[in-house]
Amino acid sequence: MAENNKDMTLKEIQFLIKHIEKGSLKDIEDIRSEEEKKENSRRLVLKLIEEFGELAENIRKNLRYNGENIKGTIEEELFDIFYYIIAIANDYNIDLEEIFHIKDKINKEKYERSFSLEEARKEYEKNTK
Ligand SMILES: [Mg+2]
Incomplete structure (x- = not known):
């Protein structure tokens, strides 16, 4: 764990x-x-x-x-x-999180899913407390 x-x-x-x-935690310039x-x-x-x-x-x-x-x-x-x-x-x-929101909205429509990402997140919060 x-x-x-x-x-x-x-x-x-x-x-x-x-x-x-x-190779570093510092924000070194990309040369x-x-x-x-x-x-x-x-x-x-x-x-x-x-x-x-x-x-x-x-x-x-x-x-x-x-x-x-x-x-x-x-x-x-x-x-x-x-x-x-x-x-x-x-x-x-x-920014993959941003893309996730954009693509999930499209997929929700495309596959006629009954719940949104926001609803799933709320359910997750409820079940993990
Ligand atoms: Mg491997």
């Missing part, structure tokens, strides 16, 4: 991964060339695809985290995929 039981927000996770990728930036974008996308392959293998073998060793499990690869999705969003300066 997490040592800090306060829920993390998507913004916090984007902040964390931005700084992991930068990479355009070619270096493009190369990094390609690296992130290739890593994401690689992680999907690892997830597929672990799902095929039904390798689950048992609370002791997360290496080579479905849980590990889901984290890795999530990490690279966030890193790619950061690479393009995309």
Whole structure:
């Protein structure tokens, strides 16, 4: 279980991964060339695809985290995929929470869902208190 039981927000996770990728918690200036930036974008996308392959293998073998060793499990690869999705969003300066609200509104209409994101959040609050 997490040592800090306060829920993390998507913004916090984007902040964390931005700084992991930068290699520093400080807001240092990005001095990479355009070619270096493009190369990094390609690296992130290739890593994401690689992680999907690892997830597929672990799902095929039904390798689950048992609370002791997360290496080579479905849980590990889901984290890795999530990490690279966030890193790619950061690479393009995309606020994923903002996009989530925009896309969810479209999907609610498209799939004729009976409840809104706001209603789901209220229900979540009620059930987790
Ligand atoms: Mg992996």
